[in-house]
Amino acid sequence: MTRQRSARQRSTIGDAPLLITGAGGFLGRHLVNAAVRRGESVVAVVRRSLDNCPILSAETLGRIRVERVDLTDAAATAELIRRVAPDRIVHLAGYAEGLPGPEHLLASFDGDLRTTVHLLAASIGRVAGRVVITGSLEEPEPGSPPSSPYAIAKRAGVEYALGVRDLYGLPVAVARIFMTYGPGQRERKLIPYVIDSLLTGREPELGDPGRSVDWVHVDDVVEGLLSMTEHPGAIGDPIELGSGHGTTLGETVETIRELLGSRVAIRWNARPPRPRERVRTATVEATARRIDWQPRVALRDGLARTIETLRRRIRG
Numbered sequence: 001m002t003r004q005r006s007a008r009q010r011s012t013i014g015d016a017p018l019l020i021t022g023a024g025g026f027l028g029r030h031l032v033n034a035a036v037r038r039g040e041s042v043v044a045v046v047r048r049s050l051d052n053c054p055i056l057s058a059e060t061l062g063r064i065r066v067e068r069v070d071l072t073d074a075a076a077t078a079e080l081i082r083r084v085a086p087d088r089i090v091h092l093a094g095y096a097e098g099l100p101g102p103e104h105l106l107a108s109f110d111g112d113l114r115t116t117v118h119l120l121a122a123s124i125g126r127v128a129g130r131v132v133i134t135g136s137l138e139e140p141e142p143g144s145p146p147s148s149p150y151a152i153a154k155r156a157g158v159e160y161a162l163g164v165r166d167l168y169g170l171p172v173a174v175a176r177i178f179m180t181y182g183p184g185q186r187e188r189k190l191i192p193y194v195i196d197s198l199l200t201g202r203e204p205e206l207g208d209p210g211r212s213v214d215w216v217h218v219d220d221v222v223e224g225l226l227s228m229t230e231h232p233g234a235i236g237d238p239i240e241l242g243s244g245h246g247t248t249l250g251e252t253v254e255t256i257r258e259l260l261g262s263r264v265a266i267r268w269n270a271r272p273p274r275p276r277e278r279v280r281t282a283t284v285e286a287t288a289r290r291i292d293w294q295p296r297v298a299l300r301d302g303l304a305r306t307i308e309t310l311r312r313r314i315r316g
Contacts, residue, residue, distance in 0.1 A: 016041075016085065016086065016087035016129075017040070017041040017042060017043045017065070017084065017086055017087065018035055018040045018041065018042050018043070018086065018087065018088050018089075018090070018229065019042075019043045019045060019081075019084055019086035019088070019089045019090075020032055020035065020042060020043070020044055020045065020089075020090050020092065021045040021071060021089070021090070021091045021092055021093035021115070021119065022045070022046075022091070022092030022093035022094060023044030023045055023046050023050065023066075023092070024044075024046040024047065024048060024049075024050055025092060025093075025096070026180075026182075026184055026185045026186065026218070027092055027177075027180060027218060027221060027222070028044070028092045028093075029050075029055040029056055029184060030055065030182070030184070030218045030219070030221075030222050031090060031092065031222050031225060031226070032044050032056060032060065032064060033055065033056060033057075033060055034219075034222045034223070034226060035226065036060050036063050036064060038226070041065075042063070042064040042065070043064070043065045043066075043067055043084050043086065044064050044065070044066050044067070045067050045068075045069055045071070045080065045093065046066060046067070046068055046069075047068065047069075047070060047093075048068070049068070050066055055183070055184040067080060067084070071093055071114075071115035071118055071119060072110050072111070072114050072115055072118070073118075074118045074121070074122075077115075077118040077119055077121075077122045078118075078121070078122040080122070081119075081122040081123055081126050081127070082122075082126065085126065086127060086129075087127070087128065087129040088127070088129035088130045088131070088132075088229045088230075089119070089123065089127060089129075089130070089131045089132065090132045090134075090225055090228075090229060091115075091116060091119055091131070091132065091133050091134060092134055093111070093115050094111050094112040094115065094116075094134075095107045095108050095110070095111030095112050095150065095153075096111070096112070096150065097148075097150055098138060098147070098148045098150045098151070098277075099148060099150075100147060100148045100149075100274065102149075104148065104149045104150065105149040107149075108148075108149035108150045108152070108153040109149070109153055111153075112150060112153035112154055112157060113153040113156050113157050113160075116133060116157040116160060116161065117157070117160050119131075120133075120160060120161060120164045120170065120172070121164075123170055124164065124168045124170050125168075127170065127171075128171075129171065129229070130171050130172075130173055130228065130229045130230065130234065131161075131170060131171060131172045131173070132172075132173050132174075132175055132225060132228045132229055132234070133157060133158065133161040133172060133173070133174050133175070134174075134175050134177055134225075135154050135155075135157070135158045135174050135175065135176040135177070135238050136150070136151065136154040136176065136177060137176060137177070137178045137179070137214065137242070137278060137280055137282075138150060138151040138154060138277070138278055139151055139154050139155040139158060139176070139278075140152075140155055140278070147274065147277045147278060151278075158174050158238065161174055162174065165235075171235065172235075173228050173234035173235055173236075173239065174237075174238040174239065175224065175225055175228055175238065175239050175241055176238040176239065176240045176241065176282075177216075177221055177241050177242075178214040178215070178216050178240070178241060178242030178243070178281075178282050179213050179214055179215050179216065179242075180215075180216055180217075180218050180221050181215055181216075181217065181218065181302065181303075181306060182217050182218030182219065182302060182305070182306055183218070183305060183306055183309035183310075184218075184309070185218075185306075190206070190249070191215075191252070191256070191303070191306060192306065192310060194206070194253055194256055195256055195260070195306060195307050195310050196310055196314070197264070198256065198257065198260050198262040198264050199260065199262075199310065199311060199314055200314070201264060202264070203264055203265050203266065203267050204253075204264075204266055204267065205267045205270035205271060206249060206253065206266060206267065206268055206269075206270060206271060207249070207268075207269065207270070207271040207272075207273065207274070208249065208268070208269060208273060209248060209249050209250030209253070209266075209268045209269075210248055210249070210250065211248060211249050211277075211279070212246035212247065212248050212279050212281075213246060213247060213248075213249065213252065214242040214243050214244070214245065214246050214247075214280065214281040214282055215243060215247060215252065215299050215302070216241060216242045216243045216282070216295055217295070217297035217299075217302035217305075219296075219297055220241070220243075220295040220296055220297050221241050223293060223296075224239070224241040224287070224291070224293045225241070227291045227292065227293050228291060231290070231291040231292065233289070233290035233291050233292075234290065234291050236290070239287055239290060239291060240282035240283050240284065240286070240287055241282065241287065241293075241295075242281060242282025242284065242295070243281070243282065243284070243295050243299070244281055244282050244283070244284035244285070244295065245281055246279070246281050247299060250268075252299070252303075253266055255299070255300055255303055256303055256307070259300070259303060259304055259307055260307060
């Protein structure tokens, strides 16, 4: 697991900081918090503002530097890297919409692929430490049909990252992140959607109860990403950050109902099937060998934490 950095290793803002893109997103906000707690100097890159962000405390906001940059702009991205001169980067910015419709094609290209290529190009010769690029469990295998524009863009981004590493020596590591959940996630995502629906007495409309998912708590993913910024074993094939086992949607939802003591009915098969969506679990044994990381938050415990956060929000 990631260890506290020593006082000698810690930097000050402006002196080789850790740069986090997508810092305003669900995973990004948790990563910023964790990095600050362990003594990192953090530059948080956002498209909009970090104001009114309940996950980030006033103390955390006072200890980071926020940069508002559109990473789809190559010149602005290059200027960001030149100005900040980061020691390490974790790239989380993206469109992150896994629906299959063609209306998501250009948005995925811009948000998930263009931003990645711009960041890689800007980092060549300027970033001496690690550049962590995030892939996805949705990436299709070569020759397999993709499930969405997001999956296409993520696969292409990984290929660019590995190619840039091999061609130009940029120290790139790739994290393949599985189905992350936890406090502060957008309520249209499955777990917060189900919890919010049951807490407010609404019947959630869901898909196939037999679909298997590798759920991984956001705290575990954050620890894995921080380890990847420093551990030499992160360089190589993509590092998989997941729980290592699948849980069906039916089992997941029944656990939520049990924790809530809810009798609200579930409307299964109320959403269109997504037959191309990948079903896979992370190879956590290989990850443990390479970066000394393993998931620690059991699904039931993670769901309980998420429920408590949403319950407090609803109560106001």
